[in-house]
Amino acid sequence: MLKTRPRHPASHWQSTRRLTLGLLLIWFALTFCVIFFARELSNVSLFGWPLSFYMAAQGLALGYLLIVAVYTWQMKRIDQHQPDREQQ
Numbered sequence: 001m002l003k004t005r006p007r008h009p010a011s012h013w014q015s016t017r018r019l020t021l022g023l024l025l026i027w028f029a030l031t032f033c034v035i036f037f038a039r040e041l042s043n044v045s046l047f048g049w050p051l052s053f054y055m056a057a058q059g060l061a062l063g064y065l066l067i068v069a070v071y072t073w074q075m076k077r078i079d080q081h082q083p084d085r086e087q088q
Contacts, residue, residue: 012082
């Protein structure tokens with residue numbers, strides 16, 4: 001059985017907001033950088049294709065999937081530290 005530490009509900013939402021804001025900033029930076037630096041990235045080749053094409057076709061989707069996986073993993077961890085409402 002997992003031990004939970006009693007925490008204030010406000011700290012749960014503060015952790016959730018901090019995680020969401022951080023991942024949104026990563027999402028924005030990832031999307032913006034690929035679009036903004038597309039010309040420079042097209043000079044780099046990956047498996048015979050320009051890196052900008054690869055990032056637009058596959059790389060960003062994998063990056064977004066990674067963001068969702070990190071969010072799920074971290075939210076499970078945050079929720080485990082929050083006691084159930086029935087125990088309060």
